[in-house]
Amino acid sequence: MSLNPMTPERRRAWWTAGIAGMASYLDAGAIVTTGTALVLYQDELGITSGQFGQLSALLMVMIGLGALIGGNLSDRFGRRRVFTVTMVLYAVGALILVAAPGVGALYLGILLLGFASGADLPPSLAMIAEAAPENDEGKMVAFSHVLWMIAIPVVNVFGIIVGGMGATGARIMYGHLLVVALVVLVLRMRLPESPLWARRQVDVDTGAVDRASLKDLFSRRWFPALAGVALFYAITNIAANTNGQFSTYMYVNVAGADVSTASAMSLVGLGCSIAASLFLMRIVDTRYRMLAFLLGTVAAVIACLVPAVVGISILALVLFGVVYGISGIVSGEPMFKVWSQELIPTAHRSTAQGVSIAFARAVAAGVGLVTPAILDRSAELMFLFLAGVILVAGLIGLLWVARRPKVLQAEKDPTTHPQPADSPTS
Incomplete structure (x- = not known):
């Protein structure tokens, strides 16, 4: 297999793949962090076994619902616009979970975190593929899965470090997600829109094609x-x-x-x-x-x-x-x-x-x-x-x-x- 030279176009595409692909890191981070953080929150916030199951299920349901809604909005309004908004929602959800005074706040925080995580995935993957140079699309999309898996040991290391801190440890773990989301948000604001989506939008505006x-x-x-x-x-x-x-x-x-x-x-x-x-x-x-x-x-x-x-x-x-x-x-x-x-x-x-x-x-x-x-x-x-x-x-x-x-x-x-x-x- 021949190696493609690292041209300016490919460097920009890899930068886009990394920043957009952080959707996968934050998706895995939300799932793994919640599994540990809820255990750490149990004593201080009085989480029952029933509530533990409900909160875990709520996260998965909202990820699925978010993907369904975010995917369609991304086709209608653009990849960049949607995955910028989803990062704001993700950061708000993480902040609520960091500062949660009671179980009720956990429901709200997980609802926002799960929805934003799911809604972020489709536009981010589409952005990676559409911005990638020819014959590099699969490679750059597959890179997002590497980021998904890297999140797991990172979160586990946090869990090892703060595992004996109780609720404070849970707040630190969600704080990690908050910081990463804010950094990704800032970096994404500098990304241009997907070239393929932007080209298609010109056709929509001129009446050449119907809206998706x-x-x-x-x-x-x-x-x-x-x-x-x-x-x-x-x-x-x-x-x-x-x-x-x-x-x-x-x-x-x-x-x-x-x-x-x-x-x-x-x-x-x-x-x-x-x-x-x-x-x-x-x-x-x-x-x-x-x-x-x-x-x-x-x-x-x-x-x-x-x-x-x-x-x-x-x-x-x-x-x-x-x-x-x-x-x-x-x-x-x-x-x-x-x-x-x-x-x-x-x-x-x-x-x-x-x-x-x-x-x-x-x-x-x-x-x-x-x-x-x-x-x-x-x-x-x-x-x-x-x-x-x-x-x-x-x-x-x-x-x-x-x-x-x-x-x-x-x-x-x-x-x-x-x-x-x-x-x-x-």
Whole structure:
């Protein structure tokens, strides 16, 4: 694979990818911070177990709702305008959580934090892809997933440092998110609007095209691409969400390990995932992408079959975590991020991502409700289910999504990449 020279255009694109991609850092930061901070707030604010569950669920629901609304607003009013407003809302939510005097303030803060986090994702990913030079789109979009994963150990380090401080520790953890959001807000105010969205807006203003509409997105021109990426993401995310949300539960309640062991092994898996993400950035814009996707799918299925066949033990869970930590990257969520940019036109790109993210979060929440009961009944059965889920997602990716015509590069340079006949721009 040849290396592209670091031209001024590419430097500007990488700067945009970093600043816009911080949406992923702040999304992961909100999820992981809330999981720890609510525990630290329990004694001082008197959080009950029921309220703990409600606040955790509220965060996920608002992330999905935010993605749905923010995505559509971004297609209508611009990437830069929307993700600037979302950073303001995120900072306000984080500030409320820093200063929360009682449980009621936690509900308001988490509502704003979750909504802003979700609403920030679609326009930010669209901005990255639309500003990237040709043949660098996938690489720069995949970089956002690296930022998502980096947030996890950063927040965990904060948790280790302030874990014995009670409510003060929780305020410090949310303070970290507040500071990062304010810095990102200042930096984003200097970013120009997405060139593709700005070009399309000129056509809207001159009457050359109609304003983006949900009706057109759900038409026969674009619905197959939307349905494909949404189903792929929702199904593959079941395995990723189960691994992330219930890994400690499986180590402690099924394999008989302690929390420290579970945390250490989770960090090992996370390190493997970060390495795999860097590898994906190298090959995602090359002809080796789908070969890596196929091999990743096969490896992920095998990773699930190990504990399903040999039984649940610490070693089996470690093997699963390491192999899935690598294979789940090249065949999972990062590929959704790349495909959702390539297959949907600028007029609907952000809206489509919002629909897909909201759908995937709803599916994950539904599966998560019954996961503990399945694990208690038969953890081996759960891993067989996950193997089937990954196989189905892989087939959707290989036989459906990967075969859809790409429109992103055609929009950037229609003379070099003529638009497919069955996929006209809006």
